[in-house]
Amino acid sequence: MHESVIRELREFASEREWEQFHTPENLAKSISIEAAELLECFQWGTTDMDAAEEELADVLTYCLFMSDRLGLDPDAIVRAKLEKTREKYPIEKARGRSDKYDRL
Amino acid sequence: MHESVIRELREFASEREWEQFHTPENLAKSISIEAAELLECFQWGTTDMDAAEEELADVLTYCLFMSDRLGLDPDAIVRAKLEKTREKYPIEKARGRSDKYDRL
Amino acid sequence: MHESVIRELREFASEREWEQFHTPENLAKSISIEAAELLECFQWGTTDMDAAEEELADVLTYCLFMSDRLGLDPDAIVRAKLEKTREKYPIEKARGRSDKYDRL
């Protein structure tokens, strides 16, 4: 993410004195809660795409609060994990399959 | 996020022919599943921070796949939602309180 | 649930001195975590039904631990909620529709 978004989020929380609530555990709960609200947009097979956009933003927002709280760079951890996943799912074995790696 | 991360994610999925699995609904399920794995790092009150970093990366990764699939800019939707949240939680009313806005 | 199942669960936790971990909050987290493992059986559109049965059992187990911890009778709270839901979704309005009640 661009650093300026992180700064805006920090300022938002700071102005409201909300950093006290942003423990890693509370943020982990919040990410799960917002993820479920996103899932709710797809609950019965139909979809409300405008609502989905907003809920996705909520999940992302809490993820950014959490990476900031843990002193992590969101781009860097995504890249580091992608590197690991590339090795776990080599192109030849994984092509066109959604199996878990232990069934490839 | 920086555009280059998005490009790497696209390439990763494309090489494995995984775009077919990345429907908005499947991605919404995946975000919830990874969010719960992150929560599991805090399940019994203790924390495994290294595991948390990796699970947070997984949640972010699926969020980026989803925003890309929906044609959205992750920074932009976070900012747009922040603007709404600022209005819902005015500084004076929200300071130091974790209540939902309807109880402020 | 039959009382004998609740008794077995209590005994299981007590023998392992696990009641100390079974705070309402930890149980709420555990229910979300297990629910996501159940969801994972349906992640990519295919299903592993044997795994689903076991994950469903895990969700139920933590729900029973929680109702027991809160001094609630699981049958009774399901019935009480059903009564409320019946009123919220009158048969004539709700028939064949999956809309949320505010869109009926």
Added chain:
Amino acid sequence: MHESVIRELREFASEREWEQFHTPENLAKSISIEAAELLECFQWGTTDMDAAEEELADVLTYCLFMSDRLGLDPDAIVRAKLEKTREKYPIEKARGRSDKYDRL
């Protein structure tokens, strides 16, 4: 659960012609969604216990719809899983510890 609760749930869904929406996958999503609403009662460290009771009832309700849909007896699957868990976590090794079994 007592069979009469299951019967009431069946009747509730049937009257509203909602069985069509109760696919195993939709129910799995619904269980995750309701589990997150339960978790929300504990989001910021404070708790709304009345709300928690009702959300727990919602999780249980969808679990019962799902076990019924899969032709499973909820008591029986809880018992079967408990038997497995007893073996995975022998009393002597597990006493007073919340580690995952692979770290016992």
